[in-house]
Amino acid sequence: MGISVPPTPELTLADGLTLMPPRLEDAASYYAALRRNDQRLRSWLPKPALPSDGHEEQIEMTKLLSMMETGYLHAWLMVKDGSIVGSIGLGGISVEEARPGIAYWIDVEHEGMGLMARSLEPVVSWALGPRGLAQVEFQVATGNMRSHAVLRRLGLTPEGIRRSSLKLPDRVHDAVVYVASKSHWPPEHQSQLDSAIKVDDENLLRRLAPDDAPAVRALAAHNTGRLLRWLHWMPNQKVAKNHDRLVTALIERSLVSREVTYTVIHEGQLAGCVTLCEPDSDNASEVSFLLSKNSNGKYGVVGCVNVMLDFAFSQLDVSRVQIRSLATDQEHASIPKALGFQYECSLKNAGRSIDGYVDLEIYSMTATRWENR
Numbered sequence: 001m002g003i004s005v006p007p008t009p010e011l012t013l014a015d016g017l018t019l020m021p022p023r024l025e026d027a028a029s030y031y032a033a034l035r036r037n038d039q040r041l042r043s044w045l046p047k048p049a050l051p052s053d054g055h056e057e058q059i060e061m062t063k064l065l066s067m068m069e070t071g072y073l074h075a076w077l078m079v080k081d082g083s084i085v086g087s088i089g090l091g092g093i094s095v096e097e098a099r100p101g102i103a104y105w106i107d108v109e110h111e112g113m114g115l116m117a118r119s120l121e122p123v124v125s126w127a128l129g130p131r132g133l134a135q136v137e138f139q140v141a142t143g144n145m146r147s148h149a150v151l152r153r154l155g156l157t158p159e160g161i162r163r164s165s166l167k168l169p170d171r172v173h174d175a176v177v178y179v180a181s182k183s184h185w186p187p188e189h190q191s192q193l194d195s196a197i198k199v200d201d202e203n204l205l206r207r208l209a210p211d212d213a214p215a216v217r218a219l220a221a222h223n224t225g226r227l228l229r230w231l232h233w234m235p236n237q238k239v240a241k242n243h244d245r246l247v248t249a250l251i252e253r254s255l256v257s258r259e260v261t262y263t264v265i266h267e268g269q270l271a272g273c274v275t276l277c278e279p280d281s282d283n284a285s286e287v288s289f290l291l292s293k294n295s296n297g298k299y300g301v302v303g304c305v306n307v308m309l310d311f312a313f314s315q316l317d318v319s320r321v322q323i324r325s326l327a328t329d330q331e332h333a334s335i336p337k338a339l340g341f342q343y344e345c346s347l348k349n350a351g352r353s354i355d356g357y358v359d360l361e362i363y364s365m366t367a368t369r370w371e372n373r
C-alpha cells in the first residue's frame with residue numbers, strides 16, 4: 001500500500017501574491033517567464049530544460065506534474081496580479097533522502113521587493129508541518145549574495161560550506177548550506193544589518209560582495225604600509241598576499257559567522273572597508289577598517305563606523321567594542337578618538353606585519369560610555 005502524500009497546497013500571501021501549484025494550462029506562460037530570465041538564472045541555478053515549442057512545453061509540464069503526483073516534488077508558481085513572477089520547488093523527497101532541497105527564482109522586474117523571503121516562509125512551514133518533513137536544505141553558491149540575504153531574512157543560519165558541491169552552468173561552485181529543521185522552526189529572529197545602508201548623502205555602506213574584489217585589490221595595493229590594520233582579519237600571510245582570496249575569505253566568514261564586512265562607497269567609489277567582528281565569549285567585539293589613503297576623517301568614515309557601533313551596542317548588546325591601531329599611525333587613531341573611544345594601553349609586539357612585530361594601541365568603547373556619550 002502506498003503512503004499518502006499531501007497534495008501541494010495553494011498558499012495565499014498579502015499584496016496579491018499567491019503560490020499556486022502548476023497546471024498543464026500554465027505551461028506556455030511558465031516557460032515564457034523562465035525564458036525571459038534564462039541568462040540571468042544560469043549564474044545561480046542549474047540550467048533548466050527549456051522546451052523549444054508549445055508541444056515540448058506540454059510534455060515538460062506533464063513530466064513535472066507526474067513527479068508532483070508521486071510526492072517526489074512539490075512546485076509552486078509565484079503569481080502576482082495574474083502573472084507568473086517566479087517559482088519555488090521543493091524536491092528530492094524520498095525515503096532515503098534525509099534532506100530534501102528547496103530552489104527558487106524570481107523575475108528580474110520583481111527582484112529586490114522582499115517577495116522571495118515572504119514566499120519561502122509559508123513553503124517551509126508547510127514542508128515541516130503538514131508535509132511531515134524533518135528538515136529541508138538550501139544550497140547557495142558562496143557568491144550569490146542576494147540569495148544569502150533572502151535566507152538570512154528568513155532567519156536561517158548557515159550550517160557550513162560544502163566545497164565544490166554545486167554544479168552550475170559556468171563551473172562548479174562552493175556552496176553554503178542552510179538547513180531549516182522542524183525542531184527549530186520558525187527560527188528565532190536575529191538582528192542583522194541590511195545589505196545596503198545609507199549613511200548620509202555621500203556615503204553608503206554595502207555588504208562586501210565578490211564583484212568588489214578588483215576595487216579591494218586596488219585599495220590594498222595603495223595601502224600596503226597600512227595593511228596592518230587588517231591583520232587580524234587575515235587567517236594567514238598567504239591570504240594576505242592574495243587579495244582576491246582575502247575578499248573570498250571575508251565573504252565566507254561573514255556568511256558562516258556573525259562577522260560582517262561592508263564596503264564604504266563614497267560618491268559611487270569604493271573608499272574603504274569596515275568589519276564588525278563576531279562578539280567573543282565575553283560579549284566583546286572589535287571594529288576594523290581599511291581606508292583609501294588619506295581618507296581618514298573624510299569620506300564620512302566616522303559616520304560609517306558609527307553605524308556599525310550603533311548596531312553592535314543596540315542590537316547585538318555587546319558590552320565593549322575595541323579598535324586596534326598601529327602605534328605609529330595617528331591618522332588611523334583619529335577615528336576612534338573622534339568617536340569618543342578611550343585610549344587604554346599600548347601592547348608591545350602585539351601586531352605582526354609582513355616585516356615583523358609592531359606595537360599596537362588599544363582604544364575601547366563600553367556599552368555604558370556609548371549610551372552616555
Ligand SMILES: CC(C)(COP(=O)(O)OP(=O)(O)OC[C@H]1O[C@@H](n2cnc3c(N)ncnc32)[C@H](O)[C@@H]1OP(=O)(O)O)[C@@H](O)C(=O)NCCC(=O)NCCS
Pocket residue numbers: 040041044045103104105106107110111112113114115116117118139140141144145146147149150153193194195196209
Ligand atoms: C535570489 C532571488 C530569488 C532573491 O529574490 P528577491 O525577491 O529579489 O529577494 P528579496 O527582495 O527578498 O531580498 C533581496 C535581498 O538582496 C539584497 N540585494 C539586492 N541587490 C543586491 C545585490 N546586487 N547584491 C547583493 N545583495 C543584494 C537586498 O538588499 C535584500 O537584502 P536585505 O533584505 O538584507 O536588504 C533573486 O535575486 C533571483 O531570482 N536570483 C536568481 C536565481 C537565484 O539566485 N536563485 C537562488 C538559487 S540558491
